[in-house]
Amino acid sequence: MPTFVNENINYITETKLLISPLQRELCILAKLQVTDTEVVFMKQPLLKPEPPRIDPFLENRREEDAGAAFVLVSKGQWWHAGFHLTTAIVGPTILTLPYVFRGLGWGLGFLCLTVMGVVTFYSYYLMSLVLEHCEKEGRRHIRFRELAADVLGSGWMFYFVIFIQTAINTGVGIGAILLAGECLQIMYSNLSPNGSLKLYDFIAIVTVVMIILSQLPTFHSLRHINLGSLLLCLGYTFLVVGACIHAGTSKNAPPRDYSLETSEASRVFSAFTSISIIAAIFGNGILPEIQATLAPPATGKMVKGLFMCYSVIFVTFYSAAVSGYWVFGNQSNSNILKSLMPDEGPSLAPTWVLGLAVIFVLLQLFAIGLVYSQVAYEIMEKKSADVKQGMFSKRNLIPRLILRTLYVMFCGFFAAMLPFFGDINGVVGAIGFIPLDFILPMLLYNITYKPPRSSITYWINISIIVVFTGAGLLGSFSSIRKLVLDANKFKLFSNDVVD
Secondary structure, eight states, X not given: OOOEEOTTOOSOOOOEEOOOHXXXXXXXXXXXXXXXXXXXXXXXXXXXXXXXXOOTTOOSOGXXXXXXXXXXXXXXXXXXXXXXXXXXXXXXXXXGHHHHHHHHHHHHHHHHHHHHHHHHHHHHHHHHHHHHHHHHTXXXXXXXXXXXXXXXXXXXXXXXXXXXXXXXXXXXXXXXXXXXXXXXXXXXXXXXXXXXXXXXXXXXXXXXXXXXXXXXOOSGGGHHHHHHHHHHHHHHHHHHHHHHHXXXXXXXOOOOOXXXXXXXXXXXXXXXXXXXXXXXXXXXXXXXXXXXXXXXXXXXXXXXXXXXXXXXXXXXXXXHHHHHHHHHGXXXXXXXXHHHSOSSSOOSSOHHHHHHHHHHHHHHHHHXXXXXXXXXXXXXXXXXXXXXXXXXXXXXXXXXXXXXXXXXXXXXXXXXXXXXXXXXXXXXXXXXXXXXXXXXXXXXXXXXXXXXXXXXXXXXXXXXXXXXXXXXXXXXXXXXXXXXXXXXXXXXXXXXXXX
């Protein structure tokens, strides 16, 4: 007497039926479970499979989304993600690490640098898991704002993330152009000490180059540039470390003083400013967009890219911080190259070494500016391009040329007008990177995977959220305070970058 169970039946009677072979075949065709004993309709309701979740926050259908189809085209391998991640994190901002240690001292400096590295790796790993989870459920997210809005189920979160992302990316774009212009100025002043060109002239030159490079149509098309960026950051780090060792062991070595500021209040503010700068240095507010460049399925690929990136971080961050602070102590400049090339007196290392380091920094800054512009380009392309007419059609090429040119000109104008690189770095780190990199990933993971409240993972994530929310608030206050204190040095279109 065969038995069948129909999972679409909610209630049962305790009826037993005999069925014929024909009825048995019909049961099989109807996908009913059949055994060789008897038919039993069970009494309690059976659980129905949960219907697939529909993402209400997808901005448009993907096949009609030019930002997705053009800028964020998904063709990359895991090592390409590693190149992109390294360019997004390991940049010339590492040359500010001796200055960071100046506000923290040796012990606290090492501790904060290590903790920030561990926490950011953990944070990015969690975010990649959330992205993979959504992809497996048929909701592949290629934008940070989509991911946050979907998981948190909030329309306002969509706009919060896009506002923060835009502020970060534009700030980094401005900073990249500003620092590149400063690199050109350093080379020019050494070759022609009495030359008439000003900082804003070099910023204009950098802006023109960036306009040309900005026409590379997709994030994936930057993969070779970003491989070069990875090699460049290793190159100038080794050159700077060698220069610091030379300076520290020469007869002209500067006196070393590792004492902190005398006022307790000043020490506290300096410490939180330094923490904000470290957050900005480790910050990467475009991880979902980088993962979007991977050819699906993305499972496991991003973790390999993260390991590549953090291997480079370990080599560069610690060597630059230790060597620079060892030589200059509490006299460390916000750019260690300026400490090695003081305005008065001879350079503290061979000129060719420093010149080559400056060239490497300059070249990498173009890659950094391109990477952080991709979110802006994706937003513009999504609104202006027609995906049906092809990436290089006249209909799409002309708006791309105009809009990207205007965006780079905007960044270049503000770089020339507001040369506050070090201070801006701290403010951006506190207000921008801390919410995106230290708070949202933990929140997204807890909501997506729902770890038990008794689990260590849940409480680690909650602790990171609480600690870094407080650090972000204090860091914002101290960074803005420093910006205000430096305001008396500020001049529109100044010829010098304010430290």
